Amino acid sequence: MIIPCVLIVVGFVCLIYGANWLVDGASAFAKKLNVSDLTIGLTVVAFGTSAPELIVNIIGSIQGHADIVLGNVIGSNNLNLYIVLGISGVIMPVAVQKSTAWKEIPMSLFATLILFFLINDFTFSSHTQLSRIEGGILLLLFAAFLYYVFSQMKQNGNDETEGTSMSNLKIWGYIVGGLAGLVIGGQFVVTNSVTLAEFFGVSQKIIGLTIVAAGTSLPELVTSVVAATKKNSDIAIGNIIGSNVFNIVLILGISSLIHPITYNPKFNIDFYILIAGTIFLLLAMLVTKKRKIGRVESAILIVFYILYVLYLISNEL
Numbered sequence: 198m199i200i201p202c203v204l205i206v207v208g209f210v211c212l213i214y215g216a217n218w219l220v221d222g223a224s225a226f227a228k229k230l231n232v233s234d235l236t237i238g239l240t241v242v243a244f245g246t247s248a249p250e251l252i253v254n255i256i257g258s259i260q261g262h263a264d265i266v267l268g269n270v271i272g273s274n275n276l277n278l279y280i281v282l283g284i285s286g287v288i289m290p291v292a293v294q295k296s297t298a299w300k301e302i303p304m305s306l307f308a309t310l311i312l313f314f315l316i317n318d319f320t321f322s323s324h325t326q327l328s329r330i331e332g333g334i335l336l337l338l339f340a341a342f343l344y345y346v347f348s349q350m351k352q353n354g355n356d357e358t359e360g361t362s363m364s365n366l367k368i369w370g371y372i373v374g375g376l377a378g379l380v381i382g383g384q385f386v387v388t389n390s391v392t393l394a395e396f397f398g399v400s401q402k403i404i405g406l407t408i409v410a411a412g413t414s415l416p417e418l419v420t421s422v423v424a425a426t427k428k429n430s431d432i433a434i435g436n437i438i439g440s441n442v443f444n445i446v447l448i449l450g451i452s453s454l455i456h457p458i459t460y461n462p463k464f465n466i467d468f469y470i471l472i473a474g475t476i477f478l479l480l481a482m483l484v485t486k487k488r489k490i491g492r493v494e495s496a497i498l499i500v501f502y503i504l505y506v507l508y509l510i511s512n513e514l
Contacts (some may be wrong), residue, residue, distance in 0.1 A: 198396055201389035208385030209412040212249040215378025216416050220245035222371025225363040246420055246436060247443040249413040252383035254448050258455040265387060266452050267460070268405020269413060271467045274309075274441045275406075276414045278474040279502035284418070285425035285433045286495025292430040293488045301438045302482060304345075306475045308338065308445045313468050316460045325460045332453030339446040386412060402461060403513050407506065434490075470505055474498070 223245070250273055257265040285291055293302075315331045386409060394404040417440050424433040452458060477498075482488050 198393065201392045201396075204385045204389045205393070205408070205412070208382040208389065209415065211378045211382025211385065212252070212413065213382075213415055213419075215375045215380075215382055216245050216248045217375070218371045218378060219248060219375030222368050222375060225368045226372070229365075229368070243436070243439045243443060246416040247440050247448065248379055249383070249416060250444055251448045251451070252379040253386055253409060253413055254452040255455060256380075256383045256387045258452040258458070260387065260391075261456060262387065262391060262401060263459045264401035264461055265390065265405040265409060266449075266458055267464055268402050269409045270444045270449055271464060271471060272406035272410025273414045273417075274444055275467065275471050275474065275502070275505070276410050277417050277437045277441055278471065278478065279498045279505075281414065281418045281421050282434070282437050282478070282490060283495045283498035283502070285421045285437075286490040287492050287499070288422065288425040289428055289430075290492060290495075291425065291433050291490040293434050293482055293490070299483075300345075301435070301442075302475065302479050304342065305438050305441050306472070306479065308442050309468070309471055309475060311335075311338065312445050312449065313465075313472070316458075317462075317465070325462065327449065327453040327458040327460065329454050329457060332450045332457075335446045335450035335453070339443075339450060342442055342446060399513060402463060403509055406467060406509065474501075 250269055253269050254266050257263075257269065282291065312327075312335070315334065316327045317325060390404045390409050391401060393399075393408075394401050417436055420436050421433045424430075424436065449458070477494075478490070481490055481494050
């Protein structure tokens, strides 16, 4: 089993480098077109950090691994909320803008609740699954989210942006190389994670919620931790909330269009954890009126996630 483990690590490396190359190439291309840095951050960078989850889920959907597909998204969102935000807040308390507390965080909670409702019991689906029609609904929500982002940019105005000295050949080299890294890395992670699960008798659900989710969340972790060390709270919290919305409405929307996702009701407990964490974050913003995730709240998030993982392991044994 050494070879599958090595290939999973290689896959994660390919995913991370692929995402970075894609973001660098796409950002340079956007600057060539004189698109603002704000636009790049809200669209290209947000998509880039979610690209590993997208590729893993596309491959998982094509191969019919529903538990890997769902485990990756729900697990990544929980890890973003509890570990990425928790570590960022321990490094430097994360201040949150009023609009994020009142709009973006509730949007993330709304997307989670909509997914929970669609996948458990909805008239468009005769079985407990996320059907293609329901996937289309999620993509419509993604379009609405993008509309909101661009309308906010219009209200706040665009930043001036400088051009890039990167050549067109180098830009497209980054974009093509990034896409190749994502596809190859995604294939390695999905195939060898399934092999590992079968060998150890561990469910694909657990593999998706832990190993795959942790690997695909590395870009968010690196981005938010670096932002926290630089005292840029907006990037730290925006990256986490934006990625969680992208994961649900875009990635699961596309995944279910490729192949309807059969739902394992055992995921409900993981949904409850995600919903509870988002509500905790919302209350920390609104009830305390500080609009800040301090070190105490961050430590609570990390400890709770550790207990949650121990619960998953104990249930699997």
